Amino acid sequence: DSGVTQTPKHLITATGQRVTLRCSPRSGDLSVYWYQQSLDQGLQFLIQYYNGEERAKGNILERFSAQQFPDLHSELNLSSLELGDSALYFCASTPGSPNTGELFFGEGSRLTVL
């Protein structure tokens, strides 16, 4: 158990819909990272927040947004969903930023868009 909690574990929705994925980092970690894992693209960095502020942006689509709340949990919002958005979405956390040390990953949220 990494200490990172993600909900929901599985989510099935239709094209055009909007979903929210939630992440609680390890106790004491200030940084939260979101990654997308698909069969053809591998594990892709989306976005990082540190203590409530956006710190780095990767290959995140404009239809996706995220935020980190004062209690340090984070949410990833995915809108106007397309079939290609079906993937595993992972949250990871670390104590500080920037981080090139160990990432502690949650178990992921599997999104299926039909």
Place this chain on the structure above:
Amino acid sequence: TQLLEQSPQFLSIQEGENLTVYCNSSSVFSSLQWYRQEPGEGPVLLVTVVTGGEVKKLKRLTFQFGDARKDSSLHITAAQPGDTGLYLCAGPGSARQLTFGSGTQLTVLP
């Protein structure tokens, strides 16, 4: 963009066999990490290598960082079914975020 290429993409072997998987790049990395991901779980760090030529051992797993710090390998001796999983290498990329390779899916058959 610093890319990490892993090979082979898939590997299926019998219990007791040895294997090596590779992580290569055209860029120099200050460090490389290896993670293992099991079905239904997130990746878990196995090791970090930071010095060119460095060799680290973790029980039956041996990790090596290339002298030029552009490549790394993972060797497993006497593989066991519990070694089954997706092996990912990762290194600092743009914006100093971890960039992951595409992974090697290892299956060890009993």
